[in-house]
Amino acid sequence: MRFKDKTALITGGGRGIGLTTALLMLEEGGKVGIVEVNEAHRQHAIETAQSKGYSLKVYPGDVSKKDQVENFMEAFVKDFGRIDILVNNAGIVISRPFMEKTVEDWIKTLEVNLIGVFLCSQAAAKYMQKQKSGKIINISSIRGIDHCGREAIMDYSASKAAVINLTKTMAKELAPYINVNTVAPGHTLTEMTQPLPEE
16 A cells, blocks of 8 residues: 555546546555546546545645635645645646647646646645655656657647756755656546547
8 A cells, every 4th residue: 555644635636647646546545635627527536436435535726826726735734634745737738730829828828737836836845844744746748858849739848848847946945855756648548638639
């Protein structure tokens, strides 16, 4: 039971990689909560966990809104007593050719994929520093690595590259008590990525 008695909060946990991560942590004895902005996805997560015999705490919230982040982080710590692990998984992708991409596309993508990681990490680190322990895992993407960009999602690729560099800085600043890493998955078939064109 790798996560026995460990508390973990996963953003974007209503489907895909986030929900799968939550279920695996529950299976390994973790006490898990998820943050999900979409009501239907929240309900799906609850039903999926219940069907497997797990109790999953679900918090509504938009990771790009500072007040909401502080509220769900405070609620999580109140419910579980502490936060051992934060998984910054929430993200969006807007597929649109370069010449059709809008400033609004860029702003929304950066707000969720990058600023959201910063806000959630900062809020969690406040508690982790008091505990003198904690782990933060930022979900980037292979699209954020050199030579792995892709047409139509340049804003997504840029946001994920920024997450990698943000992680490096966080790891230095938050050491030694808080461990910070990033994971850069390859293409994973989820509800979010299904609309993307095949390579």
